Amino acid sequence: MHELKQFKSEVRAWLEANCPESMRQPYRSEVDVCWGGRNWKFQSDDQQAWLQRMAEKGWTAPSWPIRYGGGGLDREHAKILKQELKRIDARAPLYSFGISMIGPALLKYGSEELKMQHLPPIVRGEIRWVQGYSEPNAGSDLASLQARADDLGDHYIVNGSKIWTSYGDQGDWMFVLIRTDPQAPKHQGISLILFDMNTPGVTTRPILLISGKSPFTETFFEDTRMEKNQVVGAPNQGWAIAKYLLTHEREMIGETGNLQSGAELLSRVAVKKLGLDNGRLSNPVLRTDIARFEIDEVCHQLTMERARDEAQAGASLGPAASMFKYYGTELNKRRHELLMTVGSHDALVWAGTQSHDGLVPRLWLRSKGNSIEGGTSEIQLNIVAKRILGLPG
Amino acid sequence: MALVLNEEQRMLKESAKDFLRQRAPVSHLRELRDSKSMSGFSKELWTEMAEMGWTAILIPEQYGGLEYGYSGLGIVLEETGRTLTPSPLLSTCLMGVTALVKGGSAEQCGKYLPEVASGSHLLALAVNESSRHAPYTVTTTAKTSDNGFRLAGRKTAVIDGHNADTLIVSARTRGADNDSDGISLFLMPADHPGITIERYRVLDTHCASHIMLDDVVIGGDALLGELHQGAAVLDRVLDASVIGQSAELLGLAQEAFERTLEYLKERKQFGVPIGSFQALQHRAAVMFGEIEQCKSIVLKALHALDRDDGDIPELASLVKAKLSETAHNVAAEAIQMHGGIGMTDEFDIGFFLKRCQILETFLGDRYFHLDRFARQRGY
Secondary structure, rough: HHHHHHHHHHHHHHHHHOHHHHOOOOOOOOHHOOOOOOOOOOOHHHHHHHHHHHHHOOOOOOOOOHHHHOOOHHHHHHHHHHHHHOOOOOOOOOOHHHHHHHHHHHHHOOOOHHHHHHHHHHOOOOOOEEEEEOOOEEEHHHHHHHOOEEOOOEEEEEEEEEEEEEEEHHHOOEEEEEEOOOOOOOOOOEEEEEOOOOOOOOOEEOOOOOOOOOOOEEEEEEEEEEEHHHOOOOOOOHHHHHHHHHHHHHHHHOOOOOOOOOOOOOHHHHHHHOEEEOOOOOOOHHHHHHHHHHHHHHHHHHHHHHHHHHHOOOOOOOOHHHHHHHHHHHHHHHHHHHHHHHHHHHOOOOOOOOOOOOOOHHHHHHHOOOOOOOOOHHHHHHHHHHHHHOOOO | OOOOOHHHHHHHHHHHHHHHHHOHHHHHHHHHHHOOOOOOOOOOHHHHHHHOOHHHHHOOHHOOOOOOHHHHHHHHHHHHHHHHHOOHHHHHHHHHHHHHHHHHHOHHEEEEHHHHHOOOOOOEEEEEOOOOOOOOOOEEEEEEOEEEEEEEEEEEEEEEOOOEEEEEEEOOOOOOOOOOOOOOEEEEEEOOOOOOEEEOOOOOOOEEEEEEEEEEEHHHOOOOEEOEHHHHHHHHHHHHHHHHHHHHHHHHHHHHHHHHHHHHHHEEEEEEEHHOOOHHHHHHHHHHHHHHHHHHHHHHHHHHHHHOOOOOHHHHHHHHHHHHHHHHHHHHHHHHHHHHHHOOOOOOOHHHHHHHHHHHOOOHHHHHHHHHHHOOOOO
């Protein structure tokens, strides 16, 4: 207990000294979110310094082992770090699918060589990872994927395509699901392979969304060489790893329903826009919806906290991740609906500096995808019904 | 504090569960109803609960208690929520004890708490005066006279008022009808001259009462806490009480849900279990998720009470609003998913909705607490 208190005061002092003031402000636009990678252009010196300082401590991946560049913190210490970051409204130093997705899969299933090769650059934010899962004809039924590999001894030659690759045109490396044994039953012939996006035969094409932005791409493979020593786990055993990784993806997406570091409390936004009337928000009907939303937000947040307290340190949440994914995304959609109502006419503005190029409506439209990507809400409810509640069929 | 039960708490939960399953399942409530019980609870069962130590859970050791805290009492209330077991645990062991511990003098605590711990003394808190929960709306007056007070007014919706040996009554000692300032709390024997208690039955089989105070003369030592400043004690008592009610609602929701889940697996129509239909699966999955959320916030709120955290008012209203909504939805869905048999009196599932409505309504429904939550957050 004493040791934890000491850690807390050390963290507090370190953050006070090392977190730049501008990194304690709410996000104003998408470039405020730091993704890192070979081609990342830091938006400010502060953004760069904040990433470097946190990465040196291993605190971009606080719970990873120190030998892979992580912070080596156990659950209690990691929680303290998180609380202290939240206390000063610090922005995340790094958003990374390396940390939230492929990293945990490598820690669990990867060889020592793969871990040593890939994890430290992830912690430092040097390599930006992207995910190659869905295909045009394999959405909710992911295991029916068709991108296939010809076995050429020490490597594969891959042909096919992926869709809904988040930031595919900005990725440095991809973790991809490929059918390496077309004869096997659909769940048993899939491998999870890592490859450099600069490999010849890889092209990407942005997909324009209803938000007017293109956060996703299609990715095409034309006789693309992928190395066998970059297969995670055993060849053709990728489905189990893919599912494990999906639970991490769901946890991560579930987190978006949380009050993220840097995100402002909805009621605070509403009070600024609408004002108070005798101490109550001036629109009493909207006030009720906001209160219900904020209550559900706390419920979700505390339930994720409880699930982590119950799980062994670092353990996966298993099928419960589906529940968090469902709630987190439904909450985020509600948040953006309410932000649109609070913003009213202002929230209809699509371009111009005053509206930060229509940030509010674009995020609202983008949020509609939250309950589709990473498995739809309906798929999550199916998983809860069957795998947790044991309902038949 | 991690959001999990410790070893001691897990044991308490198991023993409470076993005891209630054997001694006071839902059929116990049905028997009380069918026999038109006047008190609404069983004195024999209460004696056994006292022997289990439940009446002493919240009471400090110096007054003969176990000092297991709100987390301990919450565990027991959750289990009585599962079996819908009527008892004065909420009114006496949570509301009454909290009022004494938070507001009472050493003398008052020494007088009442050991007897409450042994199960031989019941308490009730008389707050409300209208058909809606409004703890600051106090028109009952307490005027100073000689060395004491003279009370006049009418209280209503007093949980276990008809069972209490001692009443804790809020009355106005100064200020306007709706001011929080100027409310004072008083202890008085339920059979004190000038007090009339009128029992009434609510919709399952529990009872509550109206209390008429007609020129009730009490001594200065009857004052609980500071003169005019009773609202501070009252706030904490009501916060703790709605968190306790929420623990009970949590047990109720879990039991109604588990019974329904079993039924979805057993009941066949069109040649298959009805639980194989996606329309029902998705509703069940959502209910499961809601109940999981309720578990987290109830645990958090109980911890907050034990640690005397600063955000108790906000948490209390958050918990009561959420649990009321969730438990109500689950209890109503339980009837729908049981189909026709869920509508029959012979089948137990309907009792859950009735009890739910009562717990929701007493001490503020979800709308009261949504409003209060928002005010606590400054909007």
